[in-house]
Amino acid sequence: MDRSPPHPDVSEFDLQKVLEALVDPVRRSIVTQLAAAGQDIACGAFDISVSKSTATHHFKVLREAGLIRQHYVGTSRMNTLRRAEMNGAFPGLLDALTTQRRAGHRGH
Amino acid sequence: MDRSPPHPDVSEFDLQKVLEALVDPVRRSIVTQLAAAGQDIACGAFDISVSKSTATHHFKVLREAGLIRQHYVGTSRMNTLRRAEMNGAFPGLLDALTTQRRAGHRGH
DNA sequence: ATCAAAGTACGATCGCGGTCAAACTTTGAT
DNA sequence: ATCAAAGTTTGACCGCGATCGTACTTTGAT
Numbered sequence: 211m212d213r214s215p216p217h218p219d220v221s222e223f224d225l226q227k228v229l230e231a232l233v234d235p236v237r238r239s240i241v242t243q244l245a246a247a248g249q250d251i252a253c254g255a256f257d258i259s260v261s262k263s264t265a266t267h268h269f270k271v272l273r274e275a276g277l278i279r280q281h282y283v284g285t286s287r288m289n290t291l292r293r294a295e296m297n298g299a300f301p302g303l304l305d306a307l308t309t310q311r312r313a314g315h316r317g318h
Numbered sequence: 319m320d321r322s323p324p325h326p327d328v329s330e331f332d333l334q335k336v337l338e339a340l341v342d343p344v345r346r347s348i349v350t351q352l353a354a355a356g357q358d359i360a361c362g363a364f365d366i367s368v369s370k371s372t373a374t375h376h377f378k379v380l381r382e383a384g385l386i387r388q389h390y391v392g393t394s395r396m397n398t399l400r401r402a403e404m405n406g407a408f409p410g411l412l413d414a415l416t417t418q419r420r421a422g423h424r425g426h
Numbered sequence: 427a428t429c430a431a432a433g434t435a436c437g438a439t440c441g442c443g444g445t446c447a448a449a450c451t452t453t454g455a456t
Numbered sequence: 457a458t459c460a461a462a463g464t465t466t467g468a469c470c471g472c473g474a475t476c477g478t479a480c481t482t483t484g485a486t
Contacts, residue, residue, distance in 0.1 A: 225415075226343060233341045234444080235334060254462060264445055266464055271443095285453045285462050306411035307333075342474080362432060372475055374434055379473095393432050393483045 218276045223299040231275035232307060236260055237268045241277060244291040245308035252286040326384045331407040339383035340415060344368055345376045349385060352399040353416035360394040 232238050236258050243256055253269055260268070269289065272278045276299075279290040296304045340346050344366050351364055361377055368376070377397065380386045384407075387398040404412045 229337070229341045229346075230443095233337045236444085238337075252462085260444085261446055262463065263447075263465080267444075269463095282453090287463065300414055301417075302410040303414035306408055306414055309409075338473095344474090360432085368474085369476055370433065371435080371477075375474075377433095390483090395433065 213282060215270075215273060215280055217273060217279055220276070220295045220299055223276045223296075225300060227275040228277065228296075228300065228303070231271050231277055234268065234271075236264075237272055238307065240268065240272060240289075241291065241304075242308050244278065244289060245293070245304070250288040250290045252283075252288055254286065321390060323378075323381060323388055325381060325387055328384070328403045328407055331384045331404075333408060335383040336385065336404075336408065336411070339379050339385055342376065342379075344372075345380055346415065348376065348380060348397075349399065349412075350416050352386065352397060353401070353412070358396040358398050360391075360396055362394065 232241065239258060240256055244251060253265060254262075256265075258265060258268075269278070269280065269287075272289075273280055276292055277296065279292055280287050281290075282288070293304060340349065347366060348364055352359060361373060362370075364373070366373060366376075377386070377388065377395075380397075381388055384400060385404065387400055388395050389398075390396070401412060
């Protein structure tokens with residue numbers, strides 16, 4: 211386990227990678243849960259229905275796209291939504307995907 | 319060739335399908351070109367580098383996601399961006415993807 | 427009636443990404 | 457020193473989607 215995995219700088223954010231990260235329902239759920247919670251969440255504390263190794267893969271994709279920042283707290287890996295940085299690079303994108311759809315439209 | 323291919327109603331719009339449509343660079347380019355042009359464009363008039371059969375596939379995916387509306391004009395198939403309807407269903411999403419990124423950030 | 431233009435339909439290929447299990451590593455308790 | 461908890465790594469599998477070529481259809485000129 212590397213203590214500090216590589217995180218892309220804002221200047222390296224790439225829309226294609228961000229979309230590839232967000233198109234997966236499991237990963238989008240992770241981002242949505244982070245946005246709703248408004249605080250850091252450990253990898254194991256998410257409500258997702260995949261194995262641990264698959265979860266690791268998803269977190270890696272999200273991190274490499276710049277959507278989350280990861281750091282260790284004890285044996286747990288905490289995940290932080292890079293909301294402000296994403297908003298700077300792609301204004302409105304995160305909001306459009308994490309905000310609940312208005313009434314009259316089916317949820318998901 | 320069916321005269322009027324099936325178009326989903328706004329109430330049937332599905333975020334997952336929209337994202338799956340927009341994650342492909344060729345399809346996103348089509349949407350971007352439509353948004354920039356501000357008018358209908360025929361299938362053959364887009365600047366895309368794939369074969370005709372592949373292009374047909376991409377237009378079908380965009381249509382079934384609700385992103386474009388298609389209608390025939392003579393032998394050409396015109397494509398219209400369903401901008402307002404998309405904005406209604408997923409506010410800000412289309413703008414976030416078709417607006418040029420601000421200076422200081424690499425284009426694509 | 428012919429012909430070209432514009433797409434569509436149909437298969438086939440093929441690479442990538444999501445998935446898991448198993449083995450391993452690291453940390454923090456006991 | 458042991459043990460469990462939390463993730464990671466690796467390798468394998470597998471299905472889906474992007475791609476193309478070929479054949480076909482429809483429309484509009486000539």
